Amino acid sequence: MWDGRKAFKHVRRFFDSTAVNNLAVGEKVLFKIKKTNRYLLIIFLVLLVSCESEDIVEPIIEPDPETKIYRIPVVVHVIHLGEPIGEGHNLSKERIEGQIRILNEDYRRKEGTRGFNTHPNGGDARIEFVLAKSAPDGTRTDGIIRINANDVNNPVNPSKRFDYYAYYSYWDPEKYLNIWTEPLPESAMDIVLGSATGPETDLPGVELLLPGEPHQSEGVLINSPHFGESAIDSEYNLGRTLTHEVGHYLGLLHTWGGGDCENNDYCDDTPAVSNPVFGCPAEASPGCDGQEIMIENYMNYTHDRCMNTFTNDQISRMHYVLENSPGRKTLLNSPGLDKP
Ligand SMILES: [Zn+2]
Numbered sequence: 001m002w003d004g005r006k007a008f009k010h011v012r013r014f015f016d017s018t019a020v021n022n023l024a025v026g027e028k029v030l031f032k033i034k035k036t037n038r039y040l041l042i043i044f045l046v047l048l049v050s051c052e053s054e055d056i057v058e059p060i061i062e063p064d065p066e067t068k069i070y071r072i073p074v075v076v077h078v079i080h081l082g083e084p085i086g087e088g089h090n091l092s093k094e095r096i097e098g099q100i101r102i103l104n105e106d107y108r109r110k111e112g113t114r115g116f117n118t119h120p121n122g123g124d125a126r127i128e129f130v131l132a133k134s135a136p137d138g139t140r141t142d143g144i145i146r147i148n149a150n151d152v153n154n155p156v157n158p159s160k161r162f163d164y165y166a167y168y169s170y171w172d173p174e175k176y177l178n179i180w181t182e183p184l185p186e187s188a189m190d191i192v193l194g195s196a197t198g199p200e201t202d203l204p205g206v207e208l209l210l211p212g213e214p215h216q217s218e219g220v221l222i223n224s225p226h227f228g229e230s231a232i233d234s235e236y237n238l239g240r241t242l243t244h245e246v247g248h249y250l251g252l253l254h255t256w257g258g259g260d261c262e263n264n265d266y267c268d269d270t271p272a273v274s275n276p277v278f279g280c281p282a283e284a285s286p287g288c289d290g291q292e293i294m295i296e297n298y299m300n301y302t303h304d305r306c307m308n309t310f311t312n313d314q315i316s317r318m319h320y321v322l323e324n325s326p327g328r329k330t331l332l333n334s335p336g337l338d339k340p
Contacts, residue, residue, distance in 0.1 A: 070322050073132040073336035074100065077145045077169040077180045078224075085146070089183035089224045096131075096144055099228035102239035103129050103246065106298065106308070114238065117296065117308040121269040125315045127250070127322070129177070132336040136171050140340050145169045149183060162197060162210075166217030173212070174327055175334040177249065178219030179242070181227045190234050194222040196245040199325040203317060204266045205253050213327060220245045235280070238304035247299050250328065251321040252314055255300050261288035267313035270294050276301035 063069075076099075080090035105115035109124040131143030147168045156164040165180040184192055197218045198209025212218030225232045226241040256273045257264035264272045271291035277284075280303040284292040295302050296309045310318075321328050 068126065070127045070319070070332060071337055072127065072129050072331045073143070073176050073334045074129050075132050075141075075143050075145060075171045075176045075178055075336070077147060077165065077178065079147050079149050079165060079168055079180055079183050080224075081183050082148045082150050089181065090146065091181060091224060091227060093142070093144060095228040095230065099239050099242060100129055100131055102229060103242055106240070106243040107246075107310070109308075109310075114305070115308055119296065119309050119311075121311040121313075122309040123312045123315045125310050125318060127318065129246075130337055132171075132176055132334075133339045134335050134337075136175070136336075138335070138340050143336075160216065161195070161221060162212075162217040162219065165221060166219075170217055170219075171336075173218040174330040176336050177246075177331065178217075180219065180221050181224040182221055184223050186225075188223060189225045189232065190236060192223045193226050193236055194220065194241045194245045196220040196248040198248055199251050199321045199328050201251055201321050201325045203251055203320060205257060205263070206251065208253055208258060209248055209251070218327065220249055235303035235305070240298065240304035240307050243298050243307070247310070247314070247318070250318040251325070252299050252317060255294060255297050264288075265299065265314075267311060267317065269311040269313045270297055270299075279303060280306040 076096050078089070078091055078096070080088065083090040086092035086095075102115070104110070105113035107115075107125040107127040107129070109116055109122065132141055133143070135141040149168065152168055154164060154167050156167045158164045161182075165182065166178070168180075171178055182192070195210065197212030197216065197220075198206055199212070210216075220242065222241055222245065225234065226236045228239050228242075230237050253265040254276060255265050255270050256275055257266070260274050261272050264270075271294055272288035273293050274288060277293055277295045277300050281295060284295050287293045294300065294309065294311075296307055297314075298307045298310055299314070300307070322332065323329060
Protein backbone atom coordinates (compact mmCIF):
# COMPACT_ATOMS: atom_id res chain seq x y z
CA MET A 1 0.00 0.00 0.00
CA TRP A 2 1.51 3.25 -1.11
CA ASP A 3 1.21 6.09 1.34
CA GLY A 4 4.12 8.42 0.96
CA ARG A 5 2.60 11.35 -0.92
CA LYS A 6 0.41 12.99 1.64
CA ALA A 7 2.66 15.88 2.46
CA PHE A 8 0.33 18.76 1.85
CA LYS A 9 -1.73 19.55 4.86
CA HIS A 10 -4.54 21.98 4.90
CA VAL A 11 -2.76 25.19 5.30
CA ARG A 12 -3.97 27.63 7.87
CA ARG A 13 -5.20 30.75 6.32
CA PHE A 14 -3.99 33.86 8.00
CA PHE A 15 -6.26 36.77 8.32
CA ASP A 16 -5.36 40.09 9.78
CA SER A 17 -6.81 40.04 13.23
CA THR A 18 -5.77 43.57 14.09
CA ALA A 19 -9.16 45.02 13.37
CA VAL A 20 -11.09 44.71 16.58
CA ASN A 21 -14.78 45.33 16.54
CA ASN A 22 -14.68 48.35 18.76
CA LEU A 23 -18.22 49.54 18.66
CA ALA A 24 -19.10 52.82 20.20
CA VAL A 25 -22.80 52.38 20.46
CA GLY A 26 -24.70 55.61 20.54
CA GLU A 27 -26.48 55.73 23.84
CA LYS A 28 -30.08 56.57 23.90
CA VAL A 29 -31.11 58.62 26.86
CA LEU A 30 -34.71 58.88 27.81
CA PHE A 31 -36.02 61.98 29.40
CA LYS A 32 -39.26 62.49 31.11
CA ILE A 33 -40.39 66.01 30.77
CA LYS A 34 -43.00 67.48 32.92
CA LYS A 35 -45.71 69.46 31.26
CA THR A 36 -44.72 72.68 32.83
CA ASN A 37 -44.18 74.98 30.02
CA ARG A 38 -44.84 74.52 26.33
CA TYR A 39 -42.06 76.96 25.39
CA LEU A 40 -39.51 75.26 27.59
CA LEU A 41 -40.39 71.97 25.93
CA ILE A 42 -39.91 73.38 22.43
CA ILE A 43 -36.57 74.96 23.35
CA PHE A 44 -35.47 71.67 24.90
CA LEU A 45 -36.36 69.67 21.79
CA VAL A 46 -34.56 72.13 19.52
CA LEU A 47 -31.45 71.86 21.66
CA LEU A 48 -31.69 68.08 21.77
CA VAL A 49 -31.84 67.79 17.99
CA SER A 50 -29.09 70.32 17.34
CA CYS A 51 -26.74 68.75 19.88
CA GLU A 52 -27.27 65.23 18.69
CA SER A 53 -23.86 64.26 17.33
CA GLU A 54 -23.35 60.66 18.24
CA ASP A 55 -20.06 59.29 17.01
CA ILE A 56 -21.17 56.03 15.49
CA VAL A 57 -18.13 53.99 14.56
CA GLU A 58 -18.92 51.48 11.87
CA PRO A 59 -17.68 48.02 12.79
CA ILE A 60 -14.87 46.72 10.61
CA ILE A 61 -16.04 43.34 9.44
CA GLU A 62 -13.38 40.91 8.36
CA PRO A 63 -14.40 38.67 5.46
CA ASP A 64 -15.43 35.19 6.45
CA PRO A 65 -12.54 32.89 5.43
CA GLU A 66 -15.10 30.39 4.15
CA THR A 67 -16.86 32.81 1.82
CA LYS A 68 -14.24 35.45 1.01
CA ILE A 69 -13.88 36.26 -2.69
CA TYR A 70 -10.39 36.93 -4.03
CA ARG A 71 -10.37 39.43 -6.91
CA ILE A 72 -7.42 39.70 -9.25
CA PRO A 73 -6.94 42.44 -11.87
CA VAL A 74 -5.82 41.22 -15.26
CA VAL A 75 -4.14 42.91 -18.20
CA VAL A 76 -4.14 41.11 -21.53
CA HIS A 77 -1.29 42.13 -23.84
CA VAL A 78 -2.31 41.11 -27.34
CA ILE A 79 0.88 40.76 -29.36
CA HIS A 80 -0.14 40.65 -33.02
CA LEU A 81 1.39 40.95 -36.46
CA GLY A 82 -0.50 43.93 -37.80
CA GLU A 83 -3.85 42.28 -38.44
CA PRO A 84 -6.99 44.39 -37.96
CA ILE A 85 -8.68 43.98 -34.59
CA GLY A 86 -10.66 40.74 -34.55
CA GLU A 87 -8.56 38.99 -37.18
CA GLY A 88 -5.70 36.53 -36.82
CA HIS A 89 -3.60 37.11 -33.71
CA ASN A 90 -5.25 40.46 -33.02
CA LEU A 91 -8.02 38.94 -30.92
CA SER A 92 -11.34 40.75 -30.63
CA LYS A 93 -12.43 42.38 -27.41
CA GLU A 94 -15.39 40.00 -27.37
CA ARG A 95 -13.03 36.99 -27.51
CA ILE A 96 -10.91 38.39 -24.66
CA GLU A 97 -13.92 39.19 -22.48
CA GLY A 98 -15.28 35.72 -23.24
CA GLN A 99 -12.02 34.18 -22.01
CA ILE A 100 -12.20 36.10 -18.74
CA ARG A 101 -15.82 34.93 -18.33
CA ILE A 102 -14.73 31.31 -18.86
CA LEU A 103 -11.94 31.77 -16.32
CA ASN A 104 -14.47 33.00 -13.79
CA GLU A 105 -16.90 30.18 -14.56
CA ASP A 106 -14.13 27.69 -13.84
CA TYR A 107 -12.75 29.34 -10.71
CA ARG A 108 -16.24 29.91 -9.33
CA ARG A 109 -17.63 26.52 -10.39
CA LYS A 110 -20.60 28.33 -11.83
CA GLU A 111 -23.80 26.40 -12.25
CA GLY A 112 -25.11 26.15 -15.79
CA THR A 113 -21.62 26.53 -17.32
CA ARG A 114 -18.88 24.10 -18.35
CA GLY A 115 -17.08 25.06 -15.14
CA PHE A 116 -19.67 23.39 -12.93
CA ASN A 117 -19.03 20.00 -11.39
CA THR A 118 -20.58 17.77 -8.77
CA HIS A 119 -17.40 15.95 -7.85
CA PRO A 120 -17.34 15.20 -4.10
CA ASN A 121 -13.87 16.77 -3.81
CA GLY A 122 -14.61 19.64 -6.20
CA GLY A 123 -15.01 23.17 -4.93
CA ASP A 124 -15.67 26.80 -5.72
CA ALA A 125 -12.22 28.43 -5.67
CA ARG A 126 -13.79 31.81 -4.94
CA ILE A 127 -11.24 33.56 -7.12
CA GLU A 128 -12.48 36.12 -9.64
CA PHE A 129 -10.62 37.81 -12.45
CA VAL A 130 -11.35 41.33 -13.58
CA LEU A 131 -10.00 43.09 -16.66
CA ALA A 132 -8.10 46.00 -15.15
CA LYS A 133 -10.04 49.24 -14.83
CA SER A 134 -7.09 51.50 -14.01
CA ALA A 135 -3.72 51.45 -15.76
CA PRO A 136 -0.43 51.87 -13.85
CA ASP A 137 -0.42 55.60 -14.68
CA GLY A 138 -3.86 55.98 -13.09
CA THR A 139 -5.77 56.40 -16.34
CA ARG A 140 -8.84 54.43 -17.26
CA THR A 141 -8.33 51.22 -19.23
CA ASP A 142 -10.27 48.25 -20.53
CA GLY A 143 -7.40 45.96 -19.49
CA ILE A 144 -6.43 45.20 -23.10
CA ILE A 145 -3.18 46.36 -24.69
CA ARG A 146 -2.51 45.79 -28.39
CA ILE A 147 1.03 45.72 -29.72
CA ASN A 148 2.00 45.21 -33.35
CA ALA A 149 5.19 43.19 -33.00
CA ASN A 150 6.24 44.31 -36.48
CA ASP A 151 6.56 47.87 -35.21
CA VAL A 152 8.96 46.97 -32.40
CA ASN A 153 12.58 45.99 -32.66
CA ASN A 154 12.72 43.54 -29.78
CA PRO A 155 16.32 42.85 -28.74
CA VAL A 156 15.46 40.09 -26.22
CA ASN A 157 16.27 36.52 -27.15
CA PRO A 158 12.89 34.88 -27.97
CA SER A 159 13.96 31.79 -26.04
CA LYS A 160 13.54 33.90 -22.89
CA ARG A 161 9.86 33.93 -23.59
CA PHE A 162 8.55 35.85 -20.58
CA ASP A 163 11.19 38.58 -20.88
CA TYR A 164 10.72 38.65 -24.64
CA TYR A 165 7.00 39.39 -24.43
CA ALA A 166 7.43 41.67 -21.44
CA TYR A 167 9.67 43.85 -23.61
CA TYR A 168 6.60 44.69 -25.70
CA SER A 169 4.39 45.48 -22.75
CA TYR A 170 4.49 44.73 -19.02
CA TRP A 171 2.57 46.16 -16.10
CA ASP A 172 3.67 46.01 -12.46
CA PRO A 173 3.37 42.29 -11.70
CA GLU A 174 2.62 42.98 -8.05
CA LYS A 175 -0.52 44.85 -9.09
CA TYR A 176 -1.66 43.01 -12.23
CA LEU A 177 -1.76 39.50 -13.57
CA ASN A 178 0.03 39.98 -16.89
CA ILE A 179 -1.23 37.74 -19.69
CA TRP A 180 0.34 37.83 -23.12
CA THR A 181 -1.16 36.21 -26.20
CA GLU A 182 1.61 34.90 -28.41
CA PRO A 183 1.45 35.26 -32.22
CA LEU A 184 3.09 31.93 -32.95
CA PRO A 185 2.93 30.38 -36.43
CA GLU A 186 -0.03 28.15 -37.23
CA SER A 187 2.23 25.10 -37.06
CA ALA A 188 2.61 25.71 -33.31
CA MET A 189 -1.11 25.24 -32.66
CA ASP A 190 -1.79 22.29 -30.35
CA ILE A 191 1.96 22.03 -29.69
CA VAL A 192 2.53 25.22 -27.72
CA LEU A 193 -0.50 26.01 -25.61
CA GLY A 194 0.73 28.20 -22.81
CA SER A 195 3.00 28.59 -19.81
CA ALA A 196 3.10 30.46 -16.52
CA THR A 197 5.50 31.52 -13.82
CA GLY A 198 4.84 30.22 -10.34
CA PRO A 199 4.59 32.20 -7.10
CA GLU A 200 7.21 32.81 -4.45
CA THR A 201 6.01 30.55 -1.64
CA ASP A 202 7.15 27.98 0.90
CA LEU A 203 4.64 25.43 -0.34
CA PRO A 204 6.18 22.04 -1.18
CA GLY A 205 6.82 21.28 -4.83
CA VAL A 206 7.05 24.87 -5.99
CA GLU A 207 10.49 24.15 -7.42
CA LEU A 208 8.65 22.29 -10.18
CA LEU A 209 7.18 25.58 -11.42
CA LEU A 210 8.91 28.24 -13.51
CA PRO A 211 10.30 31.03 -11.35
CA GLY A 212 8.97 34.56 -11.81
CA GLU A 213 10.45 37.82 -10.58
CA PRO A 214 13.31 38.57 -10.01
CA HIS A 215 14.53 35.75 -12.24
CA GLN A 216 12.35 36.62 -15.20
CA SER A 217 9.23 38.58 -16.06
CA GLU A 218 6.13 37.20 -14.43
CA GLY A 219 2.76 36.18 -15.76
CA VAL A 220 1.03 33.86 -18.21
CA LEU A 221 1.66 33.21 -21.91
CA ILE A 222 -1.04 31.73 -24.12
CA ASN A 223 -0.66 30.93 -27.81
CA SER A 224 -3.34 33.12 -29.39
CA PRO A 225 -5.46 30.36 -31.06
CA HIS A 226 -5.94 28.77 -27.64
CA PHE A 227 -6.99 31.98 -25.91
CA GLY A 228 -10.72 31.96 -25.32
CA GLU A 229 -13.42 29.99 -27.03
CA SER A 230 -13.14 29.69 -30.78
CA ALA A 231 -13.98 27.52 -33.77
CA ILE A 232 -10.39 26.45 -34.40
CA ASP A 233 -9.83 22.82 -35.30
CA SER A 234 -8.36 21.86 -31.94
CA GLU A 235 -9.36 20.11 -28.73
CA TYR A 236 -7.92 23.12 -26.88
CA ASN A 237 -10.46 25.66 -28.07
CA LEU A 238 -12.62 26.31 -25.01
CA GLY A 239 -10.34 28.58 -23.01
CA ARG A 240 -9.11 25.99 -20.54
CA THR A 241 -5.44 26.60 -21.32
CA LEU A 242 -5.71 29.81 -19.34
CA THR A 243 -7.55 28.08 -16.48
CA HIS A 244 -4.70 25.57 -16.27
CA GLU A 245 -1.90 28.14 -16.52
CA VAL A 246 -3.43 30.43 -13.93
CA GLY A 247 -3.49 27.37 -11.67
CA HIS A 248 0.32 27.26 -11.97
CA TYR A 249 0.51 31.01 -11.44
CA LEU A 250 -1.32 30.46 -8.15
CA GLY A 251 0.92 27.59 -7.04
CA LEU A 252 -0.72 24.44 -8.39
CA LEU A 253 1.32 21.60 -9.80
CA HIS A 254 0.25 19.12 -12.44
CA THR A 255 -1.69 16.23 -10.97
CA TRP A 256 1.36 14.04 -11.65
CA GLY A 257 3.70 16.50 -9.88
CA GLY A 258 7.30 15.41 -10.23
CA GLY A 259 6.39 12.47 -12.46
CA ASP A 260 6.49 9.64 -9.98
CA CYS A 261 4.15 8.32 -7.33
CA GLU A 262 6.30 9.61 -4.48
CA ASN A 263 6.49 13.24 -5.60
CA ASN A 264 3.02 14.27 -6.51
CA ASP A 265 0.99 17.46 -6.37
CA TYR A 266 0.82 17.69 -2.55
CA CYS A 267 -2.96 17.59 -2.61
CA ASP A 268 -4.52 14.69 -0.73
CA ASP A 269 -7.75 14.78 -2.69
CA THR A 270 -6.30 14.37 -6.20
CA PRO A 271 -5.44 10.70 -6.63
CA ALA A 272 -1.70 10.22 -7.10
CA VAL A 273 -0.55 9.60 -10.67
CA SER A 274 2.85 9.43 -12.29
CA ASN A 275 1.89 10.61 -15.78
CA PRO A 276 -0.43 13.05 -17.48
CA VAL A 277 -3.63 11.92 -19.16
CA PHE A 278 -4.07 13.12 -22.74
CA GLY A 279 -7.25 13.10 -24.76
CA CYS A 280 -10.57 12.52 -23.09
CA PRO A 281 -10.83 8.86 -22.11
CA ALA A 282 -14.32 7.62 -21.34
CA GLU A 283 -13.05 5.73 -18.34
CA ALA A 284 -10.35 6.77 -15.96
CA SER A 285 -7.63 4.24 -15.38
CA PRO A 286 -6.34 3.59 -11.87
CA GLY A 287 -3.55 5.78 -10.49
CA CYS A 288 -0.67 5.00 -8.12
CA ASP A 289 -2.78 3.72 -5.26
CA GLY A 290 -5.60 2.17 -7.30
CA GLN A 291 -7.93 5.17 -7.17
CA GLU A 292 -9.35 6.50 -10.41
CA ILE A 293 -7.21 9.18 -12.03
CA MET A 294 -8.91 12.57 -12.01
CA ILE A 295 -9.06 13.24 -15.73
CA GLU A 296 -11.47 16.12 -15.19
CA ASN A 297 -8.94 18.06 -13.15
CA TYR A 298 -7.88 21.38 -14.70
CA MET A 299 -4.26 20.54 -13.84
CA ASN A 300 -4.25 17.44 -16.02
CA TYR A 301 -3.53 17.50 -19.78
CA THR A 302 -6.92 16.33 -20.97
CA HIS A 303 -8.96 18.10 -23.64
CA ASP A 304 -10.69 21.34 -22.79
CA ARG A 305 -14.18 19.81 -22.85
CA CYS A 306 -13.21 17.17 -20.26
CA MET A 307 -12.05 19.54 -17.54
CA ASN A 308 -14.23 21.02 -14.83
CA THR A 309 -12.65 20.46 -11.41
CA PHE A 310 -10.40 22.07 -8.88
CA THR A 311 -10.36 20.08 -5.65
CA ASN A 312 -10.64 21.54 -2.17
CA ASP A 313 -6.95 20.90 -1.44
CA GLN A 314 -5.95 22.61 -4.66
CA ILE A 315 -8.15 25.53 -3.67
CA SER A 316 -6.50 25.67 -0.21
CA ARG A 317 -3.12 25.79 -1.91
CA MET A 318 -4.18 28.72 -4.11
CA HIS A 319 -5.68 30.57 -1.15
CA TYR A 320 -2.46 30.08 0.82
CA VAL A 321 -0.54 31.66 -2.06
CA LEU A 322 -2.99 34.55 -2.31
CA GLU A 323 -2.74 35.20 1.43
CA ASN A 324 1.02 34.87 1.75
CA SER A 325 3.00 35.11 -1.48
CA PRO A 326 4.67 38.53 -1.84
CA GLY A 327 3.86 38.82 -5.54
CA ARG A 328 0.29 37.60 -5.21
CA LYS A 329 -1.26 39.04 -2.07
CA THR A 330 -0.60 42.55 -3.38
CA LEU A 331 -2.90 41.84 -6.32
CA LEU A 332 -5.90 41.76 -4.03
CA ASN A 333 -5.52 45.44 -3.12
CA SER A 334 -4.42 46.63 -6.53
CA PRO A 335 -5.67 50.02 -7.73
CA GLY A 336 -6.20 48.23 -11.05
CA LEU A 337 -9.40 46.73 -9.64
CA ASP A 338 -11.15 50.07 -9.45
CA LYS A 339 -11.93 52.85 -11.89
CA PRO A 340 -9.70 55.90 -11.57
ZN1 LIG B 1 0.83 22.82 -16.92
